Every structure is written in C-alpha cells, then in structure tokens.
Amino acid sequence: MNGRIIGIAATGCCCAIISARWWPSLPSVVWQCCLFLTTGIILIACFGRHYYTSKPTPTLWWYCSAMLAGFCTGSLWAASLGQSYLTWQQLGGEIQRDVIIEGRIVRYQMFPDLHRVLLDTVKEDGMRWPANAKVLLNYYRPDRHFKRGQRISGQVRIKPARALANPAGFDAQQWYVSQQIVKTGYVRQALQLIEPDLSLRGRLQMRLITPSIPGGKWLNALLFGDRQQFDKDDWGLLQRTGTAHLFAISGLHLIIVAAFSLLLVKGIILLLAAANMRLPENLRPLSIMVMLSCCGFYGYLAHWQVAVVRAFVMVLIGALLFLLARRNSRLQVLVFTLLLNIVVTPYAIYGSALYLSVGAVAIILLYYWRWHHLTRLPVWLQCILLQLTLTLGMMPLVGAMLGQVSLVSPFINILLVPAMSMLIVPGCMMGLLLSTMSPTQPLGEAILVLTGRLLEWVMRLLDDIDQGSVGWNAFSLESVDIALGLFVLMCLMVLPAFYGQKRLVLIALLACSPLRSDRWWSNPPWQVHFFDVGQGSATLVTRNGEALLIDTGAGYGATNNYIERVIQPFLQAGHYTLKQVYISHLDNDHAGGLPAIKRLYPELPVITPDTGCLSGRHYEWQGLKVNVLWPRANMHALSDNDRSCVLLISGLNHTVLLPGDIEQKAESALLTLVDDEALKATLILAPHHGSNTSSSTQFIAQVAPRYVVYSQGWLNRWGFPDTRVRARYQNLGAEELLISETGYLRVELGHTITVERFRHGKRTKWFHKTFSN
Structure with missing residues (x-):
C-alpha cells in the first residue's frame, strides 16, 4: 500500500508541474504560502491520525491526501521555477x-x-549568472566561426528574452523557457576565443571528424550530438521522412550502446571462461556497471544534452530495477520515470522532447502488457512488431507536438532502425574506441570511413524515397486536439474490453472531428488580424473562409520570413484561403516575404504600387468594399514611403484605413484628393509605424478613428511610436493598440466591435505576458 500511495502522490505532483505549461499566470506569493500550508496540514492530518489515534485511516483518505499533497507540492515546484525564470529574464528592466x-x-x-x-x-x-541561464546571440557578418564547447567573449547588446506573440506557428517564447534562455541580443564587436575546447571530447571530435571522412556531418551527429552542420534541406528531409529522431542522441542510441556493451562484456566473459580463469558467480553488478559506464561516456561525448540526460535517467532506472529485482507495476515505473526526469531537467516540461520520450516508454510498456504473449515469437519478429507499434503510436504525439506527421515514417523506420541498431551506431562506437588506441587506430578510422559511406548511401536512399513520395509523404495536423484525440482513440482501441469503453471511444472520435470552435479562427462578420512581426507590418482581412493579405512583414535571407513562420500556419489553422496580396511598398519590413509568397502561392495575384495599386481602383470582395485611395499614377518623383498603397476597406458600418508608410506630404495630398467623409475610419493602422514624419494633426482629425494600431517592434531603435504622435491620437480620443504590447491583435467588426489582444487573453500562457503593459 505504501508504494501505491507514493505512486499516487508522484502522479499528482507530475500533473501539477506539467499543468504549468498552460497556466495563464503564476501563483502569487500568497497562493504559494497557501499551497505550502495546505501540504503541511494534509501531511500532519494523515500521519497524526495514523500514529496518534486508534482508529484506522481509510484507504480512500490516504489516496486523496496523497494526490492533493503531491499536487500542492508540484504546484509549488512549478511556481518557483517560473518565478526564477522571470527574475533573470526581467533583470535589468525593459531596456537594451x-x-x-x-x-x-x-x-x-x-x-x-x-x-x-x-x-x-x-x-x-x-x-556570474546561474549555471543553466542562457543567452542567445545573433552574430551578423561574422569574421570567423566557432565550435561547441569553446569559451568566448565579446561586446553584445542584450535585452530580455521576449519573443513575438502569435497564435500559430512556432512558439519561440515557450522554447526560450524550455531552454532557460533569459536574454537575447546581437554581437556589436567581434567575438574572441578565450578558451578552446581542450576536453577529451573536443580532441576526439577534432581528430576524428575531418573533411576527408565521408558522411562527416552525420557521424558528428551520432557520435557527439553535434548537428550544427545540418542545413535546412537536411532538416526538411529528416522531418518529412520521420527520421529526425535517429540523428538526435536519445533513448534509442543509449539502448543500442547498452546492448553493445553488454554483448562485449559477455564476449569477454566467455573468452576468460574458455581460458579456465576463475570468475565470480554473480557478474550481473559488474555487467551493469560496465553498461552504465559506456552509456555515461556516450552521454559525455554528446555534451550531456537534455535529451541525453533524460535517456540516461531511463536507462539508470531500468538497470536499478533489474539489479534490485523489484516487481513494480508498469504504471508506477512510468510515473516515477516521468517525475525523475522532471526533477533532473525541470524546464523540459515546456518543450516537446520530454513528452515524446515518456510517450515512447509508455507505448513500449503498453505493448508488453497488452501483447505479452508475443514474447514467444522469434526475437527479430518481436523487434519488427515493437518498432511498428512504436512508430504508429508515436504519430499522434509527434503530430500534436510538431504539427505534422510523416506517412512514410512507419515503413522507413522498420528498415532504418535495425540498420542503426546493428550496423551504424555499433560501427560508430567501435570505430571511436579503436581510433583512441594507437595500435588499432588505422582499423578504427577504416571502420568510421565505412560507416560514413553507409550513412551517405542511407541518406541518398531517404532522399530518393522523399522525392518519390512528394505530395503524400507528410500530413499536417492543424489542431492539437485532433492529434491528442487520435492518440487517446488508439490507446482505447488496444486496451482490453471494459465497462464504458465504447462511450470513451465515442468521446475520442468527437475530439477528432472538425466540429469544434476556436476563438482565434471563428468567422464573425469580418475580422482584421494584425500579426506581431516585430518592426514591420503584416495585416490579414478575413471573411467567410477567405483572406486578403496586406504586407508580409520582413524577410531575412532565403528561408527566414514571417510568411512561413507565422502567416501560413495561421491560414492553415483557420482554414482560410488566401485570395489576394497587397504590398504597400517594397521596403523589407513590409515586403520581405514576397519571395516566399511567390514560391508558396505562385498563382496568387500580388498588387503593388508598380503593378496596379493606384487611386480609383475599387471592387467588392465577400460583401466588403475595397478602395485604393493612393497613390495616383505617374508619381515616381515621390519617395517610396509616400508612394505607399493606401487601402480603405469598409463593410457593416465599419471602415479600416491601411495607409502603409505614407508621410505628411502624401497625407496632405490625400486630404485634397478625397472628400471629407471618404477618409473617416473606425480603425487606422498608424502610418509609418507611428513616426513623427506621419500622422499630422489635420490627417488624424479628418480620419477621426476610434482605434489606432501601432505595428512596431518592442524596444525598436527608432522609438516608434513617437510620443508626439501618440499625443495627437489621444487628444482626439482614439484608443491605442500597440502590437509590441498586445502581440497578435484581432479586431472583429460586426454589429459591435471586439478587440482581442493575444498577450492579454485569458487562455494566454504566463510566459507570453511579460512586459505586456
């Protein structure tokens, strides 16, 4: 019974800690004190009743008390971690x-x-910062490159680690928390190497992974966990084929190393026995120690990354249970594994790798519990069935965490996992070990070359499979609830029959159905979405499942743009069809995503001041009137800002004015060009991000907006919006909405006007709400 009570308390603790991932705010000091007192009262009541009264404590009392005490303890733990992160993130204040x-x-x-x-x-x-607190730096135009493990120094400009806030796409802020990144910034003067990586790991990496060895970047990933040489094409290939886990050192690799080391120990024992040497009767402890030592050395080579630490903990738990010959329930093993991993890597609850790792362990335990009779099959067939079950069971979890699943992954993994287990990883380890000893160094290097060539062939095969399955090799799961519903459904289908199973299956099916609503993509009369794209602008107008995009935000290089990072995921999640794109002008902060638009939507019309966005153009779209107010034809003498395309969109008694970056010269011309009432707007996107060169008093008075939106970056170097501009709008009674404070902003225009601010939402997570006032 004691073990079951501890297990229940551990379950409550895990549930509370993981729930912090979705908390809208961290508990205050008062609430934390209440949790601490509640835990103490529960423990005193339980043990006092048990030891100081003659009445037996009911079992249900123990179970409920254990769950509540565990939940309170976990809540305190999660709150303290969150407060610790915020303390270091906000140290120094809201400045650069x-x-x-x-x-x-x-x-x-x-x-x-x-x-x-x-x-x-x-x-x-x-x-000195806390050991695990990190800083992420961008190094523009670097004069040299460095390697992992080196110690460097330089002058940088840093600010609190506060990412852009949008409801779709990669959640960078959550990733910052999971990695304990408390500051971000950029290098102002060249970085200097102050301490090279002189460790055994660094020397081995420099000596073994050279340009002359084929498949060097793949060997580097498998031996040292170093994937910095992977480019975007490599990552795309691994994701589409569902093989990224094979090149991220994790539980699979440590299990292979453990099995390899145990086979090596067994071989040595057989040789010694053949030589008639006297050996101890019980060699299990020695074998386990050698196995853990090999796994620990492999973890050391991989810089003890979080995933490696988590995998080593799981191997250690398995080894201890084996040595102690303890018979624990599978559920208890799973719960204690999860709790120990959370204690060792506490911020991992905000990432995805922890849940994928524990999910894999859960599927393996479920497999051996549900189909234990399959252990009588040949070992090779058991491995194939286990791998197939693991791949299929992980697909919903991968879809929920990463947004898409590979449909060819089950077939590829059935082929590649055995190859990795029996050839590639053992070859890497054998080559590494032999290369460290002078007499066998040539043999070790030859094994590494052979393994590298095998890896190159495998990657060419993967690329051929990927090219041959274009269009159906990856499937996007646009909603997390669908993925989790599928996972629950699969679990229910494989469980033995029990009362209420059919009802639970029905509930899981309903969770997977498209009959759901989400406040970020519901369809009221019409909506205007202002995305948080830093110092730039990207606006989406939606109605009846269709969308108009006005500006794309900035683009940095060929692959870093807000179309792919933010806007395309939002369109997919909301099931919107993009019908047209307007570009106010061709500055990077407004048009940086044009190459991505042309690549992703090659048939989509793109309208700029040079391709038809001229005064007098107007049409109806989904019952809304879209009017182009500016510029007039043949106005090339004006600056690019003053030639911005100015749109007026109206419908249902509301009007939105999107003026691009026009300045006061264009504003004055626009006032003389249109009627007094034609410029009236319910909402205006402040010209030129709130610069004092725009938003003249006459222009603001003519527009007379109820709301003004400033699309500008947090702590931008120009100081937008200018305080004088803000005063002009405030004097006319306009309500201000700063994207840098609100994050993504949605304005619903119907019989009433509803403004929803992403950072201020009731369901918005606590780490998105820093510096939001």
Whole structure:
C-alpha cells in the first residue's frame, strides 16, 4: 500500500508541474504560502491520525491526501521555477544594454547571413549568472566561426528574452523557457576565443571528424550530438521522412550502446571462461556497471544534452530495477520515470522532447502488457512488431507536438532502425574506441570511413524515397486536439474490453472531428488580424473562409520570413484561403516575404504600387468594399514611403484605413484628393509605424478613428511610436493598440466591435505576458 500511495502522490505532483505549461499566470506569493500550508496540514492530518489515534485511516483518505499533497507540492515546484525564470529574464528592466558577455558555447548554428550562438555558464560584465541561464546571440557578418564547447567573449547588446506573440506557428517564447534562455541580443564587436575546447571530447571530435571522412556531418551527429552542420534541406528531409529522431542522441542510441556493451562484456566473459580463469558467480553488478559506464561516456561525448540526460535517467532506472529485482507495476515505473526526469531537467516540461520520450516508454510498456504473449515469437519478429507499434503510436504525439506527421515514417523506420541498431551506431562506437588506441587506430578510422559511406548511401536512399513520395509523404495536423484525440482513440482501441469503453471511444472520435470552435479562427462578420512581426507590418482581412493579405512583414535571407513562420500556419489553422496580396511598398519590413509568397502561392495575384495599386481602383470582395485611395499614377518623383498603397476597406458600418508608410506630404495630398467623409475610419493602422514624419494633426482629425494600431517592434531603435504622435491620437480620443504590447491583435467588426489582444487573453500562457503593459 505504501508504494501505491507514493505512486499516487508522484502522479499528482507530475500533473501539477506539467499543468504549468498552460497556466495563464503564476501563483502569487500568497497562493504559494497557501499551497505550502495546505501540504503541511494534509501531511500532519494523515500521519497524526495514523500514529496518534486508534482508529484506522481509510484507504480512500490516504489516496486523496496523497494526490492533493503531491499536487500542492508540484504546484509549488512549478511556481518557483517560473518565478526564477522571470527574475533573470526581467533583470535589468525593459531596456537594451551594451555589456561584455563571456560564456561557453552550447549550440552554434550557421546561416547564410548570420551565425546564432547559444551560451551557458555566462558572465555579464564579470557577474556570474546561474549555471543553466542562457543567452542567445545573433552574430551578423561574422569574421570567423566557432565550435561547441569553446569559451568566448565579446561586446553584445542584450535585452530580455521576449519573443513575438502569435497564435500559430512556432512558439519561440515557450522554447526560450524550455531552454532557460533569459536574454537575447546581437554581437556589436567581434567575438574572441578565450578558451578552446581542450576536453577529451573536443580532441576526439577534432581528430576524428575531418573533411576527408565521408558522411562527416552525420557521424558528428551520432557520435557527439553535434548537428550544427545540418542545413535546412537536411532538416526538411529528416522531418518529412520521420527520421529526425535517429540523428538526435536519445533513448534509442543509449539502448543500442547498452546492448553493445553488454554483448562485449559477455564476449569477454566467455573468452576468460574458455581460458579456465576463475570468475565470480554473480557478474550481473559488474555487467551493469560496465553498461552504465559506456552509456555515461556516450552521454559525455554528446555534451550531456537534455535529451541525453533524460535517456540516461531511463536507462539508470531500468538497470536499478533489474539489479534490485523489484516487481513494480508498469504504471508506477512510468510515473516515477516521468517525475525523475522532471526533477533532473525541470524546464523540459515546456518543450516537446520530454513528452515524446515518456510517450515512447509508455507505448513500449503498453505493448508488453497488452501483447505479452508475443514474447514467444522469434526475437527479430518481436523487434519488427515493437518498432511498428512504436512508430504508429508515436504519430499522434509527434503530430500534436510538431504539427505534422510523416506517412512514410512507419515503413522507413522498420528498415532504418535495425540498420542503426546493428550496423551504424555499433560501427560508430567501435570505430571511436579503436581510433583512441594507437595500435588499432588505422582499423578504427577504416571502420568510421565505412560507416560514413553507409550513412551517405542511407541518406541518398531517404532522399530518393522523399522525392518519390512528394505530395503524400507528410500530413499536417492543424489542431492539437485532433492529434491528442487520435492518440487517446488508439490507446482505447488496444486496451482490453471494459465497462464504458465504447462511450470513451465515442468521446475520442468527437475530439477528432472538425466540429469544434476556436476563438482565434471563428468567422464573425469580418475580422482584421494584425500579426506581431516585430518592426514591420503584416495585416490579414478575413471573411467567410477567405483572406486578403496586406504586407508580409520582413524577410531575412532565403528561408527566414514571417510568411512561413507565422502567416501560413495561421491560414492553415483557420482554414482560410488566401485570395489576394497587397504590398504597400517594397521596403523589407513590409515586403520581405514576397519571395516566399511567390514560391508558396505562385498563382496568387500580388498588387503593388508598380503593378496596379493606384487611386480609383475599387471592387467588392465577400460583401466588403475595397478602395485604393493612393497613390495616383505617374508619381515616381515621390519617395517610396509616400508612394505607399493606401487601402480603405469598409463593410457593416465599419471602415479600416491601411495607409502603409505614407508621410505628411502624401497625407496632405490625400486630404485634397478625397472628400471629407471618404477618409473617416473606425480603425487606422498608424502610418509609418507611428513616426513623427506621419500622422499630422489635420490627417488624424479628418480620419477621426476610434482605434489606432501601432505595428512596431518592442524596444525598436527608432522609438516608434513617437510620443508626439501618440499625443495627437489621444487628444482626439482614439484608443491605442500597440502590437509590441498586445502581440497578435484581432479586431472583429460586426454589429459591435471586439478587440482581442493575444498577450492579454485569458487562455494566454504566463510566459507570453511579460512586459505586456
């Protein structure tokens, strides 16, 4: 019974800690004190009743108390972690600072236009940060490149780690929390190497992974967990084929190393026995110690990344249970594995890898519980069935966490996992071990070359499969509830029959159905969406499942743009069809996503001041009137800003004015061009992001908006919006909406006007609400 009570308490603790991922706010100090007192009262009541009264404590009392105590303890733990993160994130205030940063490189990514450096064990102007607090730096136009494990220093400009806030696309803020990144910034002066990586790991990596070895980047990933040489095409291939997990050192790799080491120990024991050497009767502890040592050395080579630590914990738990010959329920093993992983890597609850790892363990335990009779089959057939079950069971979880699943993944993994298990990973380890010893160094290097060639052939085969399955190799899961519903449905289908099973299956089917609503993509009369794209502009007008896009936000290089990062995921999640694109002018902060638009939507009409966005053009779309007010034809003498395409969209007694970056010269011309009433608008997107060169008093008075939206970046270097511009709008009674404070903004225009601010939403997570007032 004691074990069951501890298991229930651990379950409550895990549930509370994981729930912090969705908390809208962190508990205040008062609430934390209440939780602490509640936990203490529960424990005192339980143990006092048990030891100081003659009445037996009911079992249900113990179970409920254990669950509640675990939940309170987990809530306290999660709240303290969140407060610790916010303390370091907000240290120094809402400003940018030039400081001297020193730190050890944890991750180093090279892009065509910049290098991205992640540092830990940081010192800021000589002040040491907590060991796990990290800073993420962009290194523009680098004069050299560095490697993971090196210690560097340089002058940088940093600010609190506060990402853009949009309801679709990659959640960078949640990733910051999961990685404990508390500051971001960019390098102002060239970084200097102050301490090379002289560790055994660094020397091995420099000596073994050279340009002369084929498949070097793949060997580097498998041996040292270093994937900085992977480019976007490599990542795309691995994601579409569902094989990214094979090149991220995790539980699979450590299990292979464990099995390889145990086979090696068994072989040595057989040789010693053949030589008639006297051996101890019980060699299990020795074998387990050798196995854990090999796994630990592999973890050391991989820089003890979070996923490696998590995998090692799971191997360690399995080894201890084996040595102690403890018979615990599978559910208890799963719960304690999850709890221990949370304790070791607490911020991992905000990422996805923890749930994928524990999900894989859960599927394996479920497989051996549900189909234990299959253990009588041949080992090779058991491995195939287990791999197939694991791949199919993980597909909904992968879809929920990553947004898409690979349809060819089950077939590819059935082929590649055995190859990885029996050839590639053992070949890597054998080559590494032999290369470290002088007599066998040539043999070790030959094995690494052979393994590298095999990896190159495997990747060419993967590429051929990917090219041959274009159009159906990846399936997007546009809603997390669908993916989780599918996962629950699969679990219910494989469980033995029990009372209420059919009802639960029906509930899971309803969760998977499209009959659901989401406040971010519901269809009222019409909506205007202002995306958080930093110092830029991107606006979407939607009605009846169709959309008009006005400006794309900035683009940085060939692959980094807000169309692919934010707008396309939003369109897919809301099931919107993009019908037309307007570009106010061709500055990067408004038109940086044009190459992505032309690549993703090649048939879509794109209208700019040079291709038809001229005064007098008007048409109806979905019952709304779209009027182009500016510029007039043959006005090339004006600046690009003053030639911005100005749109007036109206319907249902509301009007929205989108003026691009026009300045006061164009504003004055526009006032003389149109009637006094023609410029009246319910809402205006402030010209030129709120610059004082725009938004003249006469122009604002003519528009007379109820709402003004400033699309500008947080802590932007121009100081937009200008305080004088804000005063002009305030004097006319306009309500201000700053994208830098609200994040993504949605305005619903119907019989009433509803404004929803992403950072201020009731369901918005706590880490999105920093610096939002």
